[in-house]
Amino acid sequence: MTTAIGFFALMFIGVPIAIVLGLTTLIYVLTTGNLTILQSMPSKLFNGLQNFGLVAIPMFILLGEFMNQGGITNRLLEFAKVIFGHFRGGLAYVNVVANMFLATIIGSSTAQTAVMSKTVVPVMEKEGYSRDFSSALTASASVVAPLIPPSMPFIIYGVTAGVSIGSLFLAGILPGIIFGLGFGLYIYTIAKKRNFPRSDRSSWSQVLKGTVYVLPALSIPVLIMVGITTGIFTATESAAVAVLVALLVGGFVYRELKWKHLPGILVRTIITTSTVTFLLAMSDIFGWVLNFNQIPQLITDAFLAVADNQFVFLLLVNLLLLLIGTVLEGVPALILLTPILVPIAVHYGVDPIHLGVIMVINLTLGLISPPVGSVLFVTSAVANVSVERLTRSLIPFLIISCLILMIITYIPWTTLGLQKLLGP
Template sequence: MTYIIIGVFFLLLLLGIPIAMVLGITTVIYFIINGQTILLDSTPLRMYSGLENFGLLAIPLFMLMGEIMNEGGITTRLVKFARVLIGHFKGGLAYVTVVANMFLASILGSANAQAAMMSKVMVPQMEKEGYKREFAASITLASSIIAPIIPPSMIFIIYGTLSSTSIGALFTAGIIPGIIYGLVFIAVISIIGMKQNFPKSERASWNEIWKSSLYVIPALLIPITVVVGILTGVFTATESAAIACLIALIVGLFLYRELDLRKLPKMLINTVTNTATVTYLIIMANIFGWMIAFERIPQLLVDSVLSITESPLVFLLLVNLVLLIVGMLLDGIAALIILVPVMMPLVTALNIDPVHFGVIICINLTLGLLTPPVGTGLFIVSSMAEVKFEKLVKSVFPFIIISFIVLLFLTYIPDLVLFIPRLLGM
């Protein structure tokens, strides 16, 4: 029976059916074949219960915050601030791309959205100043993976909801890994820059630096409020999202005066549409997980893995290998929703910290955006930056290699991930 369902699942994927529909159809077929049609009566209730989690409310709020910040001129000021600070170094515009992505991570929290936006903003500028277009596209794509690591992060919210792990702890756990990835990418750029003799921009005057610093303070209030609020325990991740929306609205309307209230309906529609896509996936994954539990697949997997090894280190290595392959084939959020319910019993059995595991699994699946054959980030940036797919793959390869090396360090040195959560008693 299990093999039939697995066959149906992969057949539907190969037919190009959206993953949410694949999950729902597979579950219904399983109940019918298994003679458990009575379970179909309670399926709608099961779907609804999958959304009864306060943490999921953070998703539309953070999406709305991103819409307001983009329309309110906050995004452009963050990019300009990064350019004024470090644009004059050799290869400075490439550094700006990385630093700007770190700033924007607090706005979008989505690697795909960030890669699409930055491809339009930074790639033409870098090409204009003498960088190869494929290199500009590759650094834009690679640095976009920082978005789901630095808080706030939608993928952390979903993992926390599925695994009953503190979303605040996950947010704080992502800070050091996000900074490490940013610094490592900058180091790679400097090495490549020495070989290719990267250009540099003119140094900004002290007056320009001063003005840019003043203008960016309101923009920085938003990520600072989110992070500090969660760190100090003043409010939860969901509450921080609501407060961040309010601050973004005030900054865009009254300080930068670029936010047009006539665009508010469009922003709300975009937020609702994007939220509906994610929540539809979650409810379908909830009934799919119900089917998996009915088949006792998590328990069978636990027994199988424990018969091979009881070492958490070996298990994490196996998980990394499996997730990297899955990330190449499935969307990160979809893979997360499918795999977390299956893997959490193993995480518990092997006494692995769920916060540490959450950061590892989320980074793993995000790296899938960079890797062929179906890395969605590759297709998005290739299209937006008008770079041939094969040239982009070749150019991004050094960043893929260094990303995997960093992932191994984060996997086997848990203190890099857990230092801040432990410091705060989370």
Template sequence: MIIFLVVFTALLIIGLPVAYVLGVSTVSYILATNNLLLLESIPQRMTGGIQNYGLLAIPLFVLAGELMNKGGITTRLLQFAKDLVGHFRGGLAYVNVMTNMFLASIIGSANAQTAMMSRIMVPEMEKEGYKKEFSAALTSASSLLSPIVPPSLLFIIYGVTAEVSIGNMFIGGVIPGILLAIGFVLLISFISIKQNFPKHDRVKAMKVVKAFFIALPSLCIPLLIIIGILSGLVTPTESAAAASFLALIVGMVLYREIKPSDFPQILLNTAKFTSIVTFIIAMATIFGWVLSFEQVPQQLSSMMVSLTDNVYVFLLLCIILLLLVGMVIEGIAAIIILVPILLPVATSYGIDPIQFGIIICLTMAVGLITPPVGTALFITSSITGVRFEVLTKYVLPFIAVALIVLILVAYVPSITLWLPSIWF
């Protein structure tokens, strides 16, 4: 296991892409232990890791994002957000958070959303005078909204694993998502004053109203998807197909910006970014498999639950454990490994499975921007060209805000349970 950790750390330090780090570390462990039977199982494990039903939504949501970009939907959402808050100092940073929140309810995959927004927002903010490093860090951090604002792939995986209502998970994630967005806005306000961020002139009220109506078809896409899922009319995967179809109709018929000649490039971009995300997930799956084979999560969990009988201490220990695991294991793999171990213990403490699921998913989301793995950081770094270690430095304040929201979610159950209690 020591060789495994040494190889993993060394490869990260030299800057190898995270997917290769995870894969090479896994193979190094197998060769060092001379357990060649495990080596033969790697292709099967990789294939199995990307055959999860919930992952089928990823290419469709990526396609929806590409259609939104090409069809002018994302541009109109950005323009509406810019007209609404652009006159504040640091307005484009607020726009970044607002747009990510709009898109979180459409895309549902943090990695796909990070890839799309890194291509859109970072160049736009850099052109307006923002530091490229700050813009990239903000874009990565704002992608945390995707795993906790419905529809969320992590919520789906947790719901299936824990056998709880996915609809309740979706509704329970609304308030934590809003709190996270508010926390980022407050942080931006502080940084904008300190660094004297640029601002635009205030636009007239009529222009804001006009921008709203122009963006209304785009805003209807997440609304219709959420209603469809919560009403039971469509599954989350079907909602991804619906998002793509609606984005196509809006882009071709209403905005008239998508042309038949655009489809080859749209499909090529979809395949490209889907393959990046899928490859990372496949490598993370075999990495988590090795840790599971060594029973590392089980040993950590057993040690943790034997330390206390106090529910508040248990929650704190869970958060620490999940943060540590989330730093090195992909969220879906971590949920599949840890939920069967931790959930029975949590329910014995009287913790509601919905609240516990949102704690787990939010912690895994924080892991997306937490070194040493931080897949959202690696995606942003590869697209924007900002070095990983520099990006890590700029994202630390956002991690601190996310941890504060996480503590509130853990210790104030009504944050996650109030809406499901009145909705269903």
């Protein structure tokens, strides 16, 4: 009981989750006198990081830094505008498509929302869109960030659950596209009613020029997926190859990545990687405490007592994860919940790959859900719109997102079909 109180008290006062996990473990050791865990903590800390798949984390972080600094992000945004800008509500479509493009670079809803709120929302407002709608669309479209590879949450889930990261990358592509189509359909239905503006149609020469100009940028996500699906390299190896290509594209094709940028890029990569790996190490010893006290088994028994079939189990998982996602970031939540939920899902006949996609979607939706979703507050701060107004504009997008979530949850082909068609 003391351990549980300590855990929630530390969470409530805003202590970083990695510190919470470490201190909670220490509280347990001190209150129970369990010296076995205390003596084994150093080795457990390192054991939690001895997984080849974790090498992908710094590689994909470095990839995102190279692509942003190398001007690749701006090329993708401009290309989306050339292709979709002439439709009624064109900038709204550009927002969605640009989020899908940026998902191949950033892979984080919070970071992606900050970038898009700063770059696209002001442009949309200038063209005649309301700030509330533009901000809500930007926050909602960030849902695709962790779904379209490369994806940090999928790497974390794959390592924690012991499943193929490459298979998870494939599993996220179709759901990401479905979300994009869902938001696009909503924009289409309201564009005429709200008299959304449209830009002049780009000439064929502009389209051709934009396509040629963006091809080096598009080659990076294509290289990752083709390499994985053909078995040329693993997801981890693909990250290293993509980093090299991004370095060449940003430095020698677009010529915006300079030697002077490298120290800052490497420092940011080291800081972000250290944060994630420290969290993984702390979660490993915390998970050991949970297993030592048979907490996963108790939770399993509780699920089995309430859910007598797969349908009910998946419904309960969705509700649980949506709630948790509003108060806890995706990566910590995945680290804590994956070891608990995967064995239960297998018992109900749910594929772990399918469960991984469901978990990532739910936790991402939690980030844009009131009252405490972090993406909600990031969008509010960067776009300078009140949380109340933003929440009202988010409601249609949340409804659409939940409907898509139900489709993906109960139609496993949406996550597993591409793997069966293209997987190694």
